[in-house]
Amino acid sequence: MQARVIPFVKASACGNDFLLIESSVIDSLAAEGVPADVAALARRLCDRHEGVGADGVEWIYPHRTADVEIRLTNADGSEAEISGNGTRCVAAYVCEKQGKEKITIQTGAGLKTCMLIQRSEGEFEFEAEMGEAVVGRQLAVKLGGGEVRGIPVSMGNPHYVVLVPEFSQHWQSEAAEIQRSPSFPHGVNVEWVAIDGKHDVRVRVFERGVGETQSSGTGSCASAVAAMSAGKAESPVRVHTPGGLQTVRKEGGLVFLRGSAHLVCRGEFFLT
Numbered sequence: 001m002q003a004r005v006i007p008f009v010k011a012s013a014c015g016n017d018f019l020l021i022e023s024s025v026i027d028s029l030a031a032e033g034v035p036a037d038v039a040a041l042a043r044r045l046c047d048r049h050e051g052v053g054a055d056g057v058e059w060i061y062p063h064r065t066a067d068v069e070i071r072l073t074n075a076d077g078s079e080a081e082i083s084g085n086g087t088r089c090v091a092a093y094v095c096e097k098q099g100k101e102k103i104t105i106q107t108g109a110g111l112k113t114c115m116l117i118q119r120s121e122g123e124f125e126f127e128a129e130m131g132e133a134v135v136g137r138q139l140a141v142k143l144g145g146g147e148v149r150g151i152p153v154s155m156g157n158p159h160y161v162v163l164v165p166e167f168s169q170h171w172q173s174e175a176a177e178i179q180r181s182p183s184f185p186h187g188v189n190v191e192w193v194a195i196d197g198k199h200d201v202r203v204r205v206f207e208r209g210v211g212e213t214q215s216s217g218t219g220s221c222a223s224a225v226a227a228m229s230a231g232k233a234e235s236p237v238r239v240h241t242p243g244g245l246q247t248v249r250k251e252g253g254l255v256f257l258r259g260s261a262h263l264v265c266r267g268e269f270f271l272t
Helices: 023-031 038-046 084-098 171-179 217-229
Strands: 004-013 016-022 056-061 068-074 102-107 110-120 123-132 139-143 146-154 158-164 189-197 200-207 211-213 237-241 244-251 254-271
Touching: 004 023, 004 038, 004 084, 016 023, 016 084, 023 056, 038 056, 038 068, 056 084, 068 084, 084 102, 084 110, 084 123, 084 217, 084 254, 123 217, 139 171, 146 171, 146 217, 158 217, 171 189, 171 200, 171 211, 189 217, 200 217, 217 237, 217 244, 217 254
Parallel strands: 016 056, 068 102, 158 189, 200 237
Antiparallel strands: 004 016, 004 254, 056 068, 102 110, 110 123, 123 254, 139 146, 146 158, 189 200, 200 211, 237 244, 244 254
């Protein structure tokens, strides 16, 4: 009997990597009597030792008015409203297939439009309209070793941004503790932000359902907006992460995110 396979394309945006899979794959499995448990599939696919390895899976569906609709499953099988970097990876995929320069993508956080700035073979740069940021009042969260104060920001998904003079040695464990706080019953993405100037910040990211990541698109937006709301930065803000540089600017009430994405490879995952 021929092995069942899941075709995928792997893409990366500033070190945030995703598997892009067409929804027709799920339909084909269902037609063969294989249950379409996308959470379990995502955990297997994203495993960096037994699977392909990724921060999440972007499932790509047809849409009546947008170019595509996407649904994001994190590496742990949980669902997320949106990933800015994942959305940009999908834009690169659509651009490669269709040659379009303006790509509309329906996400769990609404419709996003990605405009191609430049490309070179499998390397792309887009600016995406990310919608409005909702900035909350400073919130104190109790940790085992004390208390931390941060700024809640929604980019269609929840963020908690902590402005710091420098990253602590244990920022990952502190971020994980913040995520478990009853202040965030639905979980939260945590960003630590060090201000280097009015237009430059350094960011470390700890995402829901993944853990530490090399960067985050919505996290970059939340970090820049929080720094601006605190009077520490001005638009445009260059966000420096271990995975690379993204630029966030505000125009009126809208937030725009500019950054790169590249298509890494395509392949087949064997279902056994």
